[in-house]
Amino acid sequence: MFGSFLRASQVKSPWLLHFDCGSCNGCDIETLACLTPVYDVERFGVINVGNPRHADVLVVTGTVNPRNAAVLKNLYDQMPTPKLVIAVGACGCSGGVFREAPNVLGGIDKVIPVDVYVPGCPAKPEAIMDAVVTGLGKLKAILEASK
Amino acid sequence: MNLNTFLLALAGLVLAPLLGGLAAGVDRVVTARLQSRLGPPLLQPFFDVGKLMSKAIAPASHWQGLFVRWALAASLASDVLLAAGGDVLMCFFVQAASASFVALGAFCGSSPYSKLGAQRELFQLLAYEPVFLVAILCMAKAAGGFDAFSIMAAQGPLLLRLPLVVPGLVFVVLVKLRKSPFDIAASHHMHQEVVRGVYTDYAGRDFALLELAHWADVTVVLWICSFLWATGPLQMLATGLAFLFAALIIDNISARLTWRTMLKRTAPLTLILATANLVWLYLE
Ligand code: SF4
Numbered sequence: 001m002f003g004s005f006l007r008a009s010q011v012k013s014p015w016l017l018h019f020d021c022g023s024c025n026g027c028d029i030e031t032l033a034c035l036t037p038v039y040d041v042e043r044f045g046v047i048n049v050g051n052p053r054h055a056d057v058l059v060v061t062g063t064v065n066p067r068n069a070a071v072l073k074n075l076y077d078q079m080p081t082p083k084l085v086i087a088v089g090a091c092g093c094s095g096g097v098f099r100e101a102p103n104v105l106g107g108i109d110k111v112i113p114v115d116v117y118v119p120g121c122p123a124k125p126e127a128i129m130d131a132v133v134t135g136l137g138k139l140k141a142i143l144e145a146s147k
Numbered sequence: 148m149n150l151n152t153f154l155l156a157l158a159g160l161v162l163a164p165l166l167g168g169l170a171a172g173v174d175r176v177v178t179a180r181l182q183s184r185l186g187p188p189l190l191q192p193f194f195d196v197g198k199l200m201s202k203a204i205a206p207a208s209h210w211q212g213l214f215v216r217w218a219l220a221a222s223l224a225s226d227v228l229l230a231a232g233g234d235v236l237m238c239f240f241v242q243a244a245s246a247s248f249v250a251l252g253a254f255c256g257s258s259p260y261s262k263l264g265a266q267r268e269l270f271q272l273l274a275y276e277p278v279f280l281v282a283i284l285c286m287a288k289a290a291g292g293f294d295a296f297s298i299m300a301a302q303g304p305l306l307l308r309l310p311l312v313v314p315g316l317v318f319v320v321l322v323k324l325r326k327s328p329f330d331i332a333a334s335h336h337m338h339q340e341v342v343r344g345v346y347t348d349y350a351g352r353d354f355a356l357l358e359l360a361h362w363a364d365v366t367v368v369l370w371i372c373s374f375l376w377a378t379g380p381l382q383m384l385a386t387g388l389a390f391l392f393a394a395l396i397i398d399n400i401s402a403r404l405t406w407r408t409m410l411k412r413t414a415p416l417t418l419i420l421a422t423a424n425l426v427w428l429y430l431e
Contacts, residue, residue: 009197039183042175045191053204053350080204080351118359 010056011140013045017055017079021072021108022083023062026122027089031059033125041129050065052078059128061110062100063091064076064105076112082142084135086113087130090121097121152231159230167362168192170391172323177392178336181399192358196295199355204295207256207348213358214252215353218321219308221245222363228269232296235283245360246272250332251343252278252357256348268332270406274414275322278315279371281421284313286374288428299377306375306386311424313416316372317397320390322369322409325361326398329413336398 020028028086034041035048049055052075077086087108090096090146109116115138116131171192179186188194206212214223225242228234246268253265285292289308298305306313318329325335333344340347349357372385372390404413 006197006201010201012194013191013198027342037182037184039177040178040186042187043185045187045194047338051343051347053207053348054338054346054354056198056202057184082202 004062010143011136014057014084015047015049015055016057016059016132017049017052017075018059018061019038019072019075021060021062021064021068021092023089023091027061027091029121030125031061031088031128034128039125041132044129044133047071051078055072055079055083057084057086057132058090059086059132060092060108061088063095063101064108064111065103066105069105069111072108072111082139083147084114084115084139086118086128086131086135087116088115088131089123090119093117093119153294156227156231157225157332160252163223163230163366164359164362165224167365168196170365171362173391174335174395178300178399179397181395192362196355196358197247198350199350199358200360202351204351207258207261207350210255211252211348213355214248214255215349215356218245218248218252219363220359221248221358222360222367225367226363229295232294234293235287235295235298235371235374236293236369238295238371239279239283242364243276245270245364249360252353253345253348258347260344261347263341264332266346267406270410271322271329271332274406275319275408276285277339278414278417278421279319281418281425282309282312282315283318283339285309285421285425285428286371288425290374295374298374301377301381304376304378304382308428309424311420313375315421316375316390317393318395318401318413318417320368320372321397324391324398326394328397328401328404329409330398330403331409334403342403352407 018028019032033039060072060077087093091098093094093107095104098104099106116135118127118131120127169189172189175191176186221241222245225238225245228241228251230247250265253261253268253283256262286298286305289305290298291380292298322329325333333346334342337343337347346354346357369387369390373387376382376386
């Protein structure tokens with residue numbers, strides 16, 4: 001019973017770490033909008049944390065370049081397992097409008113494994129919340145399979 | 148020790164952290180409603196702790212794991228002492244030890260935010276412990292005994308004889324619950340960098356144990372506050388809840404103060420008020 005409570009709580013308490021990996025701020029504003037009373041993601045137990053050691057879900061906006069790739073990798077490595085990664089916006093998915101720029105490596109999946117991609121320029125808050133729920137669904141399936 | 152005392156102690160050991168967790172749930176729902184949000188479910192803090200329990204992460208330092216377990220043991224011991232009708236002063240010292248273990252654990256971390264938080268935790272101890280001590284002395288003097296049962300069996304509500312202790316106790320509750328304006332060492336709701344202070348380097352299972360210790364602490368502090376109107380169990384519950392809601396309201400309408408204001412203004416002021424009440428009790 002205790003084990004099933006622990007498994008259930010992994011899906012019910014996603015703490016997000018938001019990393020702006022060179023976004024134009026459009027997607028950041030939409031991500032933060034999720035926390036406002038209009039969308040109120042805390043309904044689903046979501047908390048926006050500022051510390052990778054406390055985070056379960058890494059939400060990354062913007063493109064990767066050679067400079068911030070190391071930071072992104074470092075944040076990912078510091079998070080406890082199991083962890084989810086969500087790429088937000090066209091930039092996070094593929095590099096978006098910046099993909100031809102000489103310093104841009106592309107989407108964040110060039111550096112770390114991504115679980116859910118959220119399209120849009122900027123991505124809508126509803127889509128970001130849906131991505132968190134989809135990611136938790138994936139996590140739940142993995143936990144069930146490993147039972 | 149007879150069977151009754153043993154059962155009471157056991158109930159304290161099991162129920163106190165659960166009540167603290169429920170208080171944390173009420174806190175999150177009420178805070179969300181005050182900010183016109185719906186907020187998480189009432190049992191969300193339990194899911195959070197369950198989640199943290201099942202996370203795998205290397206500790207920032209091995210000492211930290213040891214200190215957090217000592218802190219949990221001390222917090223639970225203070226609950227057991229109160230439940231078994233033990234000495235309230237003893238309970239007070241044991242819960243102070245728990246707070247020091249939390250600070251020591253944070254000193255072991257490698258992050259500067261963690262070390263800064265630990266220093267601020269010590270400042271907090273310096274600020275609220277004297278006030279809390281004098282408040283307990285007042286209760287014992289008014290009730291005629293230091294053990295929890297004789298304070299709870301006092302004639303009539305103690306509040307009528309201890310009005311000047313109330314600001315001090317509100318101050319203690321704000322600090323212990325990590326609420327604004329005295330969330331100096333670490334904030335309960337905010338999660339960014341230095342605001343998270345002592346919690347920064349605790350992660351995974353250690354963080355879950357720290358949260359359990361915090362819940363046990365919250366129960367002890369609210370329980371001691373409820374002695375002010377201990378004419379029956381329901382009255383005590385209502386008094387504890389009144390202190391909890393006062394803390395939540397103050398948290399939501401105030402900004403954070405600096406540790407200097409806490410140590411130089413609030414602590415002396417509340418201490419003087421509580422001491423005046425103690426002197427008055429002796430002169431009576
Ligand atoms: S996807 Fe659009 S809005 Fe989002 S960071 Fe890129 S350019 Fe900005």
